[in-house]
Amino acid sequence: MKTLNLLLLEDVISDAELIIRTLEKSGMDFVSVVAYGKPDYIKAIKDASFDAILADNSMPQFSAAEALEIYNAHDLAIPFILVTGSISEEYAVEIMKMGACDYILKDRLQRLPSAIINAVHKFSLDLERKKYMEKVIANEALLKDAAELAHFGSWEADLVTYIQRWSDVQYRILGYEPGEIEPSITNFLKSVHGEDVNFVKQQLDESFTKTEKQKYDCRIIAKDGTIKYIHGEMVVKRDDKDKALRVNGFIRDMSESINAEVKEQKITADLVQRNKDLEQFAYIVSHNLRAPVANIVGVTNVLMEEKLEEEEKAEFMRALSASVKKLDATITDLNQILQVRNHVNENKERVVFADIVDDIKSGIGAALNDSFVMITTDFSEVGEMATLKSYIQSIFYNLISNSIKFRKQDLAPVIEIKSRKHPGKIELTFKDNGIGIDLEKKSNYVFGLYKRFHPGHAEGKGMGLFMVKTQVETLGGKISVASKVNEGTEFKIVFDLPDSFELE
Amino acid sequence: MSYIKNFIIIDDDVINNTLCRKIIEKTYEGATITDFTDPQEGFDYIVKKYSNSNSDERSILLLDISMPVLNAWDFLDLFDKLDAHVKNKVKIHILSSSVNKQDMMRAQSNRNVEYYLIKPLTKESIRLIVHVLNKRLGLA
Numbered sequence: 001m002k003t004l005n006l007l008l009l010e011d012v013i014s015d016a017e018l019i020i021r022t023l024e025k026s027g028m029d030f031v032s033v034v035a036y037g038k039p040d041y042i043k044a045i046k047d048a049s050f051d052a053i054l055a056d057n058s059m060p061q062f063s064a065a066e067a068l069e070i071y072n073a074h075d076l077a078i079p080f081i082l083v084t085g086s087i088s089e090e091y092a093v094e095i096m097k098m099g100a101c102d103y104i105l106k107d108r109l110q111r112l113p114s115a116i117i118n119a120v121h122k123f124s125l126d127l128e129r130k131k132y133m134e135k136v137i138a139n140e141a142l143l144k145d146a147a148e149l150a151h152f153g154s155w156e157a158d159l160v161t162y163i164q165r166w167s168d169v170q171y172r173i174l175g176y177e178p179g180e181i182e183p184s185i186t187n188f189l190k191s192v193h194g195e196d197v198n199f200v201k202q203q204l205d206e207s208f209t210k211t212e213k214q215k216y217d218c219r220i221i222a223k224d225g226t227i228k229y230i231h232g233e234m235v236v237k238r239d240d241k242d243k244a245l246r247v248n249g250f251i252r253d254m255s256e257s258i259n260a261e262v263k264e265q266k267i268t269a270d271l272v273q274r275n276k277d278l279e280q281f282a283y284i285v286s287h288n289l290r291a292p293v294a295n296i297v298g299v300t301n302v303l304m305e306e307k308l309e310e311e312e313k314a315e316f317m318r319a320l321s322a323s324v325k326k327l328d329a330t331i332t333d334l335n336q337i338l339q340v341r342n343h344v345n346e347n348k349e350r351v352v353f354a355d356i357v358d359d360i361k362s363g364i365g366a367a368l369n370d371s372f373v374m375i376t377t378d379f380s381e382v383g384e385m386a387t388l389k390s391y392i393q394s395i396f397y398n399l400i401s402n403s404i405k406f407r408k409q410d411l412a413p414v415i416e417i418k419s420r421k422h423p424g425k426i427e428l429t430f431k432d433n434g435i436g437i438d439l440e441k442k443s444n445y446v447f448g449l450y451k452r453f454h455p456g457h458a459e460g461k462g463m464g465l466f467m468v469k470t471q472v473e474t475l476g477g478k479i480s481v482a483s484k485v486n487e488g489t490e491f492k493i494v495f496d497l498p499d500s501f502e503l504e
Numbered sequence: 505m506s507y508i509k510n511f512i513i514i515d516d517d518v519i520n521n522t523l524c525r526k527i528i529e530k531t532y533e534g535a536t537i538t539d540f541t542d543p544q545e546g547f548d549y550i551v552k553k554y555s556n557s558n559s560d561e562r563s564i565l566l567l568d569i570s571m572p573v574l575n576a577w578d579f580l581d582l583f584d585k586l587d588a589h590v591k592n593k594v595k596i597h598i599l600s601s602s603v604n605k606q607d608m609m610r611a612q613s614n615r616n617v618e619y620y621l622i623k624p625l626t627k628e629s630i631r632l633i634v635h636v637l638n639k640r641l642g643l644a
Contacts, residue, residue, distance in 0.1 A: 287600070287601060299519070302527065319523065
């Protein structure tokens with residue numbers, strides 16, 4: 001043990017000497033400072049650091065209680081030992097409560113050395129423990145910060161006591177405040193996405209059959225409804241008899257990186273689509289725009305270079321005129337198509353499906369009556385959406401008029417239009433009893449520009465379905481088709497309803 | 505007049521067919537010209553004309569690419585499955601408005617296609633393909 005530095009508070013010199021002699025006799029290695037009153041005492045504890053304070057209780061000007069108060073005020077991590085003549089039990093208790101470490105009666109000074117050594121030892125242990133605890137707390141805080149930064153949540157289920165614990169981050173990843181719900185595997189599974197929950201359960205079961213870590217990835221639905229992607233790992237801890245004691249696991253919120261990945265994939269898909277659009281545009285220019293031009297060139301060559309009968313001449317003039325009109329129509333089509341993608345910023349408004357159908361019915365009333373068309377609608381599940389009205393009009397118009405154009409000759413056309421609501425989605429179906437499309441052969445082309453399937457039907461221009469698809473996709477939707485030759489065709493449109501599509 | 509005097513035109517564009525007919529008539533008096541706007545009908549005509557015939561009579565087919573239901577590539581797939589003696593009689597020439605390299609390469613790499621012609625058809629181009637064919641077949 002190192003040399004102890006003691007502060008003696010004692011106004012009677014002979015008493016101080018007696019204490020010092022007693023300590024020397026015990027063989028204690030120490031130095032000491034004697035304070036003879038309050039000013040000395042205050043100066044001493046301010047100026048130097050001691051290992052213990054030994055205070056007399058019977059000074060006329062300066063009581064031990066007062067000395068203790070000063071000692072407490074300085075927050076000294078050293079023992080304060082009262083050395084006193086006589087003392088009542090009550091006073092002793094009082095003074096110990098105030099913070100004194102021990103008290104020694106002057107007629108039993110032989111106990112003093114061991115009391116000092118014990119007290120000093122106890123204080124140094126306390127100090128060490130305190131430092132250790134501070135370190136542990138700091139480490140834990142660091143760990144907690146790290147867990148929060150890395151979106152790490154941890155959990156534990158004791159299989160003996162059935163006590164389960166979640167870290168704060170575990171709660172937060174699931175969208176809860178710490179302690180808001182019972183920390184349990186059952187509650188965790190409740191947060192797991194419905195499509196993934198069986199998989200996660202299976203992972204849990206499997207982890208009980210092995211000693212190594214079980215890893216899994218799944219989606220969870222946080223309390224506020226947001227979907228998060230998490231990576232989880234868990235391990236079962238066992239005793240030496242292989243009995244499972246507890247399960248430790250963590251989950252990590254991977255949403256940020258996965259969302260970034262998804263975004264990147266979307267950008268790539270967009271670029272691929274743009275590229276395809278450009279290729280298609282080049283194809284259209286080559287075939288559909290150049291075709292009437294080639295006719296014009298050919299016809300004018302003949303008109304200028306050949307000797308023609310009047311009747312022949314007239315025929316070629318008609319061909320010329322028809323080609324020029326065709327060219328004009330193609331350019332108008334192209335213009336319309338190229339403009340579609342620029343209209344997204346138009347204002348969204350509440351579009352009522354039944355109104356759209358009524359508008360179309362009154363607009364093409366004559367055609368409906370001529371061919372005895374029957375349109376039935378069922379918009380009972382969802383009757384409206386917030387979107388671009390002109391697009392919905394065009395989509396409905398094109399699909400309805402397609403069904404009329406490609407009706408069966410001997411059968412009155414029946415068109416059924418229905419809307420259905422799914423979580424976050426609106427589905428529209430258009431079903432007819434027309435001549436149908438041979439999808440086995442032509443499924444890749446159904447929505448292609450200037451693709452026609454019915455050479456006998458002169459009305460088909462090969463634009464309608466292309467426009468429908470472009471408009472559906474511009475509104476963030478998807479369109480698919482099911483059809484059988486001679487039985488009819490059904491188009492299904494699904495619109496996602498992200499927040500931006502909600503009415504403000 | 506060369507040995508080849510039969511022409512078949514398959515294109516859904518009526519104006520093109522009228523134009524081709526006129527150009528061929530003005531180039532080769534007495535040529536037989538048959539045209540179809542429905543490619544399937546044109547195909548059936550060829551099968552019917554040559555399947556059970558031993559005649560040496562050959563035809564030049566002018567085939568458009570972009571057509572509803574059966575485009576030139578579908579047509580060529582069907583044609584390739586025909587008997588060799590039918591295929592030998594029909595010399596296919598793509599006649600398209602397309603100046604797209606991909607279309608040209610795809611046509612020229614097909615073993616049943618002789619030449620790729622860009623619309624409009626002219627007297628010079630029809631003379632050229634007839635001349636080349638006659639020479640190759642030893643008919644000129």
